[in-house]
Amino acid sequence: MQKYREIAEKVMTGSEADFAEIRLLRTARTTVTQAGLSSMNTGPIEQFTGTARVMISGRWAMYEFSTPDEMSKAMDMAAALAIQSKSSPVIFPILPPACRDTFIDMEDGVPLSNVPLREKAFLCRHYCDLLGASISKGSARVTYDEIIRDKVIVNSTGTSIREIENLGSMNIQAVLPGGLISSNEFALRGSFDRFKDKERQITQIGKELQSRKTTTISAPGKKRVILDPILTGILVHEAFGHLVEADFLENNPAIAKMLRIGSRVGSDCVSIVDDSQLTEHPGSLHWDDEGTPGSKTQLVSSGKISSWLHTMSTAAKYKTNPTGNARISDRGGIPEARMTCTYMEQGTTPLEKLKIHLDNGLYMKGFLGGATDMDRFSIAVEEVWTVKNGVIHEPVVPMVISGKVTDILKSVLNTGDDLKLSGSLFGCSRFGSKTIPVTYGGPHILISEIQVN
Template sequence: MEKRIKNALSSVKADYVEIRVQEGVNTGITYVGKELESIGEHNAFGGCVRASIKGGWGFVAFNDITNLPRYVEMACEQARFVGTEQRLLAPVPVIQDFVKAKVEIDPADVSLTDKQTICNTYNNIILSSKQIQTSNVRYLDSHGAVYFANTDGSFIVQETIFCGISLLAMARDGMNVQQAYHSVGDLRGFSKVRHLENKCQEVTKQAIDLLTAKPVAGGKYTVIADPKLCGVFIHEAFGHLSEADFIYENKKMREIMVIGKRFGIDALSIVDDGSLVGEAGYNKYDNEGTPTQKTYLIKDGILTSRLHSRETAAKMHEKPTGNARAIGYAHAPIVRMTNTYMEPRGYAFEKMLSEVDNGIYAVGALGGQTNMEMFTFSAEEAYMIRNGKLQEKVRDVVLTGNVFETLMNIDAIGDDLEIYGGLGGCGKGGQSPLRVSDGGPHVRIKNVVIGGR
């Protein structure tokens, strides 16, 4: 593989060319209700060439590597048609490296039968209650390698082993339908999906309990968000605004996202770190061969950086951060998050709770949407807080607001950082799902608008 790739790059006539080849094996199992909907393994192989000439880009994806020199020429030909400026890529080190995946239990060493047995066990636990209408158990693992080389002289091989499972229970009482969900997935191997029987029971109970929970009364509340909801908020509402391609192309965001501007209290720090080994968003190098790193987006309340590819870094006169990522060989890399989280501070959850007279404890996130700086998120479950104590469960808790106002309204940050991966992923520019992690500690936010009845 190395010889083929280097030979194809040896006589290139372009400002810059990179080749990425990906090979791997994927396993998937899905139960929907009582039915085993799908099960199987498949091999995947393909690659792409990306060429730049006078600032123009050409891109060719392929599945047959025997014609690699021809694909290189095709990408260069495309770039010549659109190039009008000089090459604009920030410099990065020339790297020769082989990154081997390390896991406790390799999913490849577990039979498909054993994987199916685990999924069937979890599914039966969820369906054991009469109030559960249906279930969804989905398992996925992948074992692969990505080969990367460019005309700067880098040649990198990165192995990746991903494994995860998602559990969903849907309960029904007449027209009242409620669901609960749990997912794990990262690069630590098969051990993460074992022994989740208690989680199946928790998900089942959560969905059933929501049937009798009363809808929350709408209004403004002090909200304590758990680590999972904190992570989703940081990723969706702020992380995407920190991706440099979005900022560069949006005049309004450039005026708002000014380096050195205050965005929160001194205790607020938000990080994207692709170098966290084992997390779902880990890569030692991004898809441009740039080393990943810990990047402070906000540090001590001040906006300090943003996420870059080599191209956006050059255009904005900043340094690459190792955030050029693609979901697969058929896509060109764009600026994406990796493992994004809020750093913990010294506030214990019990103290945070005791200081709230009337509020809401919001747990998890079922989903949501963002529009520029505006966000809407639905909590998985929630509890009223009265006189510093958790009270009755409530449902239909929808948090809405402006991300910048919400960051400024954070007044307490917990000491209990948790980072979550899962089978979901991040979507952007037609590329989804991209494996990522997000998280944070418990966090308390004043004056949050809660939709309800």
């Protein structure tokens, strides 16, 4: 990629556009699945794609190419599209200072890309055997996914950056007869070593699933609940985070007004950040897909909106600075304002104290699935336990929580002292866009009232 980067730099010097950018991306994706005794692998499937993007007289246009020798032609094609475009001109983007740098994932351990396929396949089989042995009946499945991303961004301000990301995840799934599911995902950026030595956790997953066998049903209705860090993260990401992506707000001025900076969306104990600098997590990035450096953005401070997530274009529209959240979900796509590592900040209360305040409510743990419909959400919870007088009592069948996100964030009574981050390589999607890697999390939180079905 280094030589293609140099070609891009040369091509850029000839551009007469008001702004021009070449984005090169090479990915290699490998999947290994062990389901019972059956194994299957795919890849690595390698992909190279390049995109030329220009702005001329306030009009954007893009051209995607498949081989580096087409770079110069692609710039010309994009320029021609911009000149011919009949769309209304838009405001010129806020361009971050020029930057020339390279970042390659290197930790003490071995990067994912250097580990042979047989070692990945062996680990999947080992964990699958362990999981299968920990449940008396049912099925076990372990899936390893890996994406190596090598991206180069060169633009007409003089920026030329390259970042190599090693992203991996391991999904551990057990299903008992009757359909009771446990699904756990470990996702990381960096070293393969961090997937090792999970034997105790894998066995525990099976044991906990066995102990959840229940037919007890909790009556639906409004309940006082504690959400675990995974559910807090899902709530923060899915139900709230997408609402403060500035390109979405740009298209929906009425909603932008509702979520204006300073408006209250949560109780005083709710503070939310998006931090792309947590480099061991899959949502992180050194530079976003426009070459803006990653940063920590305070989205909510003590219950009030502090900032939105911006690209170069939305930053110009709202007269602020880009936050380093421009991300591409598809080859040749337009950079969108998207989350990276988003979490609710922790408080100071230990979980045991939160349980005492929960009294006779429900303790909820793990995530099966869910979705948002703008500011409304519904989340299928994996484990639900009744709590009596502050002590966990018995499991009940999995339930769905739903509501309006600002109502829920306003009813957060207290936050735990146990921030935990989770993530997924394919964890975030928007309508019409493909998935991107993200990280999400938070502490345990106590909610005074939430609809449970």
